[in-house]
Amino acid sequence: MGMQYDSNQIAEILPHRYPFALVDKIVDGEPGQWARGVKCVTVNEPFFQGHFPQKHVMPGVLLIEALAQVGGVAVLALPENRGKLAFLGRVKDARFKRQVVPGDVVELECRLTRQKGPIGVGECTAKVDGETAVTAELTFAIG
Template structure:
């Protein structure tokens, strides 16, 4: 298994606090897949305004976390080192559950298609084994 800590993740993708939404990568294969985790705490900035009486992580931020994990898979390939992976599209996105403070989100993105700078990742986020978000994410690798 190839594990990455937060500093190693920051060497691959450009995201930083408060927008870096991955705490560590448990395993990855460059250009193939990555599995990461986000440990959600009540101190996240978005909880101040996203239902203060009933804090819920915005679903689009869970999708972004999945995209960041996919970016680790893509940008860890030798040919893509030092580049940026941009969102190209989101297809078949389904929100199936809520993410709340105290949850540990498992983020899995598998690259299912890649041609030139464009590719597609099949992504799923789960909490305690239950899928809370799934989607196909299109990415474009640029300089």
């Protein structure tokens, strides 16, 4: 097993806080290479008040953000990057294939495929029960 972080340890790496901390735990990974995390979606999420009151669906942009946060952990877990920020620079080829609703456990994975200086690219996938919900290529800038 590689990296494993609970929500408190993630908060030592990422600056995100409620209501924008979208990763509950990191279950595996290798610093600077990849990370796999989990988001347990509950009806108590604040965004469900408005998206949508009559049919709760997790916004796709928040799934992209959750994937970016997992990628951020992979990048910022490197000792030389601790204390820095990872900014989302680009979202490419995002595909939304399945709705995410309360009760879903979302498995989030980001694999860093390229890095040049402070810029990195990750191939990201979110799945629920083994079924792909979202895929995207995300570009990060470390600052």
